[in-house]
Amino acid sequence: MTGVREVPVHALLADGTTVRIRQAGPADREEVERLYEEMSPQNLRLRFFCVSPASARLAAERVAGEDRPGYRALAAERDGRLVGLAEYEVLPGGGTADISVAVADGWHRRGVGTLLLEHLADAARRAGVTAFSADALADNHDVLKVFHDLGLRVTRRFDGPEVHCTVELTQDETYLSAVESRGRLAGTASLRPLLRPGTVAVIGAGRTPGSVGRAILRNIHGGGYTGRLYAVHPEADAIAGVHARRSVADLPHVPDLAVIAVPAAAVAEVAEECGRAGVRALLVVSAGLDTHQSGALMGACRRHGMRLVGPNCLGLANTGDEVHLNATFAARRPGPGTAGIAVQSGGVGIALLDGLARLGIGVSTFVSLGDKYDVSGNDMLQWWESDGYTDLALLHLESFGNPRAFSRTARRVARAMPVLTVDAGRSEAGRRAAASHTAAAATPTMTRQALFTQAGISATRTIGELLGTAALLHTQPLPHGTKIAVVSNAGGAGVLAADACVDAGLVVPRLAADLVDALLAVLPDGATAANPVDVTPTVGEEQLRQCTSLLARHTAVDAVLVSLVPTAVAAATGEDPVRVLTSAPGPFARPVVAVLPAQAARVELLPTADGGAVPAYSDAEDAARALAHAAARADWLARLPGAVPELPDVETGRAKNLTAAFLDRNPEGGLLDPRTTATLLDCYGIPQIPWAWARDEDEAVAAAERLAGPDGRVVMKAYWPGLLHKSEQRAIHLDLQNASQVRAAHRDLVTRFGDRMTGVVVQPLAERGTELFAGVVQDEVFGPLVVFGLGGTATELLADHAARLAPLTDLDVHDLLTSPRCSPLLLGYAGSPAADLGGLEQLLHRLSRMASDLPELTEADLSPVLAGPHGVTALDVRVRLVPRHLHDPYLRRLR
Incomplete structure (x- = not known):
């Protein structure tokens, strides 16, 4: 052994x-x-x-x-x-x-x-x-x-x-899918005592009003819970009309679920008592556990096989007919429905419950994860996937325990239902708050956004935006694209709505002449139909109905935004333009949303005659962002799952041996020297510009003579261990045209850097092309992230980068190449030569493979990467290795 x-x-x-x-x-x-x-x-x-x-x-x-x-x-x-x-x-x-x-x-x-x-x-x-x-x-x-x-x-x-x-x-996709399927079945089975308990005991409900435990007991008892309910109290025979026993061991039936609402110092002892009695799940709402108390709580749960929600949480609820469980201390009882909610913050949970109730969207299951010691967002996605009720998943996660497993689960679940989240902790201040609130490590914004994008999760910026998007996805069909027709009875409101759509990444196209003629034929005099469509304040209900119906049926339009303001004209005639949206004989063929600036609520659902609803927003920006999320989801669903390609000429074993040898010599890790860097890149077929190592002036001249291209020019770069930014240090000389210039450049570097410099790298001066950046960062939580974008000296200033988690599929690579603002340069912008896109695709796939093979590769920067019509070449490369032994993220284990 x-x-x-x-x-x-x-x-x-x-x-x-x-x-x-x-x-x-x-x-x-x-x-x-x-x-x-x-x-x-x-x-x-x-x-x-x-x-x-x-x-x-x-x-x-x-x-x-x-x-x-x-x-x-x-x-x-x-x-x-x-x-x-x-x-x-x-x-x-x-x-x-x-x-x-x-x-x-x-x-x-x-x-x-x-x-x-x-x-x-x-x-x-x-x-x-x-x-x-x-x-x-x-x-x-x-x-x-x-x-x-x-x-x-x-x-x-x-x-x-x-x-x-x-x-x-x-390991291949077949194996990972099999492991995933087994994990889903096992995880769902383990959550049944938690979410569909036949017997519940509340421990810590006081005899006087005002305690959290008593509030939960009252909510369970008054919410119509269908199972057996007990209280545990050392003295009372009954609390709030519920039979009480002195201890868990004294209960006539072993609880499936025990709700613990005792002081932090007593939580672990109570959990151990529950475990010995055979309790199968715990909901711990108590807060303030220290490290020792937390470890003792988790030890009891693992020792006795109990699943745990919390601690420091609002509670959980299941509105299903067979349960009717409201084990929360929220003031509002969740109404029955099909939206599943999992949140880390109790405050966010209350806001979502209140917002959904106002919209009339019911809840299937609500779980406040709290400090998330055990049950996670991944568990809840698996539950909703198989519970037979949920068709809309809402998440608020401040940390990720196993983001790679979460990503696989989310990709699968998002195919069956919309998965929405609030992207919490985007700012540095927000990340600090998230870390202190959940004792979780902060996650970089770019990495988290890559996870959401690849998994098909609709990531919103605020709770309001999440509710607005949920309202649309819950009631409207998905758009087939991003083309929006804007209709308004006030020209200024239409302009604002059009601007909001464009700002959200949507398109407000000019309408075709035949459609314009058809619209003008049904609209009052003075109307315009260029898009935005100004129907004028005098528009009647029937005219507006025909206009909206024409647009919603036309193939040139993917969605219709109708912005309506109250007018004296409509009030005098008894016409109600809003009624057009709610009295249609059947659902529109494409999504239709309303913008009603006079509306008090930020978003409402207007009931329609056919039993459906139309989302109405008080601000056009909210409507546009909801439409943008819906369009992005439609695009994600329409794409076939990508594939990670097989790469020829990859020497994984050699790369791992090189990595191990370097770390044997450098136990703390560090930057690779130029020779080792070049060897590592050769293992993965990553193209590099020719180069030579020179220890002194004469070797530099000889290298320049060998490497100089047709124009005779070379580049000289100083090197010493730890050198990061050559340009900032002025440790590089460009455009050296003869031996005397090479000697002068070398002497300058020796004069300025002295013994610190261990040698120089000599390269031919590269041909012209687009300067790009490609790199890898190994995130401690998320694993390898491949970053791509504009390179050269502007890379950090402009921050024009996109990122995806490795391993990259062909679709991920396509997104990396097309997402940065600089992407038109690769296609031949303004008559410039197009880049070798096939070469760039290969470069990104090979970087992804290298990062996936070598968890010790903590960062790799290829900047600049020169991309031209005849190939792709890395001009400068920096690679850092550190000792790291990562667990298989897909191996089944509890946290």
């Missing part, structure tokens, strides 16, 4: 049970022997191919024996008892390991073996093992099914009564 010992983790089985996965060793001799001694003869035969009294002893000795190279054993335990064991031993040659799996009687078909194999495969990959081999009896259908269902490539060879299986450990 050599190498780094596995850190124990907790994970969920298929039925939602929590088990602990840890490395097995000498201390497990008795438990391993007991595991096998308690097996039925049939299971012993399937495991050992025979039934022998010595089998249990020999198996225990193997696990408990001395450390030996290439052997590892992982145990799954529940309540301190071994329920499963998986082992591998590396075979001669090092690439393949022989494995065995054993599961305790009574624990079969719950996913123990599969979970152990996932973790064993992760450990093996990190040890350089590429395949598992196993022998099984042909009638051992359970273990053969486990191998088959892993999602890895399995080959079988039959030899009489035995089957030899080879399992390749390469």
Whole structure:
């Protein structure tokens, strides 16, 4: 059992049970022997191919024996008892390991073996093992099914009564999807006691009004909860009309869910009492836990297999008919509906509940995550995906525990329903507040926005914008594009609405002549129809109805924005233009939104005659942003999922060896020297301009003679470890045309930098082209982020960059190339030559692969990258490596 010992983790089985996965060793001799001694003869035969009294002893000795190279054993335990064991031993040659799996009687078909194999495969990959081999009896259908269902490539060879299986450990989309599916089923099962409990106990409800616990108890009791409800109090027999017992152990029924609202110092003890009693889920609203108290709370939850919401939260609610649970201390009870809400901030939760209630949008499930020790936004997305009620997901997340798993889940869920979030913590001040409020590390804005964009999440800036977007997505069809027709009965209001649309990234196109003629034929004299369409204050209801209907049916329009102000003309005639939007005989063919500046509320839903609704906004900017989010969602849904391409000529093994060798020499990490940098880039086929290393003046002259192009000009760059910005240090000489200029440049650098300079890099002067920037940043939480945009000396000043999380698909690369403002330069702007787009695509894919292969690569800056019609070349590269051992983000484990 050599190498780094596995850190124990907790994970969920298929039925939602929590088990602990840890490395097995000498201390497990008795438990391993007991595991096998308690097996039925049939299971012993399937495991050992025979039934022998010595089998249990020999198996225990193997696990408990001395450390030996290439052997590892992982145990799954529940309540301190071994329920499963998986082992591998590396075979001669090092690439393949022989494995065995054993599961305790009574624990079969719950996913123990599969979970152990996932973790064993992760450990093996990190040890350089590429395949598992196993022998099984042909009638051992359970273990053969486990191998088959892993999602890895399995080959079988039959030899009489035995089957030899080879399992390749390469992770691909099939494997990740299989792991994801297992995790979704297990996670959903584990949340049922929390969100659909049959029995609830509230611990900490005082006998006098005013306590949080009493408010929650009253809300559950008065909200029509369909299950059994108890209070736990050391003295009272009843609280607020609810039967009370002295302790959890005294309750006549074991609660599925316990609500804990006691002082912080008592939370862990109460949680331990709940765990011993068999409680399966906790909702902790108590706040102010210190580090020791937090650790004790989580220890109790993991030890007893309880899922946890909180601490420091508002509570949770499920409005489903089979539950009617309102375990919150919010003043307003969530109305039933189809919107799922998960928030970290209780204040944001109250604002969303109030806003949705005002709009008439009901809630399926509400969870205030609080400090988010356990249950997360990822858990809630999985729940909503399968609960049969939710069709709109609203999130407020200040931190991400596992953003890569969250991204995969969100991408899948967003295909089925809109997923909206408030992008909290965009400013430095906001990030400081988020970190202090949730004890979470701040996440860079660009990284978070890349996550949302790639996952198809509609990220809004404010709660108001989120509610406005939710109102539109909840009631209107998605637009097919960004072309907006603006209709108004006041010219100035129409202009403001058109400006708002353009500011939001929408298009207000000039309408075709035939459509203009058709509109003018139904509108009053004086109307104009160029877009905005000014219908004048004298427009009648029927005229406005025909105008709106014409636009909503026309293929030149993707959505209609109708801005209406009250006029004395309409009041005198009894006409009500707003009634046109609510009395239509059926829904419009395209989304229609109203802007009503006289409206008091920021957004309302106007009920329509057909039972639907039209969103109405008091400000055109809100309407335009909601339409922009809807158009972006439609575009995301219309795109096929991207693919990560196979790249030829990539030498991953060589790159990893180079990285390991550098970190052996530099345990703290650091910047690579030019030679090592060039070698690393060569491993991934990243193009670099020719260069030479020169230690003195004569070597610089010789290098310049070799590298000078047709015009004879070269560039000289000083180098010393830690040099970052050559231009700012004036450590670069351009346009050197002969040997004397090369010598003079070298002497200047030596004079100014002295012994600090260890040498110079000589390169030919590059041809003309567009200067770009491409780079990688390894985020501690999110992983590698690929950044692309305008390069050269203006890169930091203009900040014209786009970013996507690696690994990049072909669609991600397309977005990177087209998102920056400088993108027209790549296509031949104003007659300039177009860049080699294929070369840029390859560059970004290869950077992505390098970052994905090497978690130690903390940053790589290629600036400038010269892009011209004949190729793409990195002129200057900086790479930093640091020691880092990242866990597989898709390996199933609880936080």
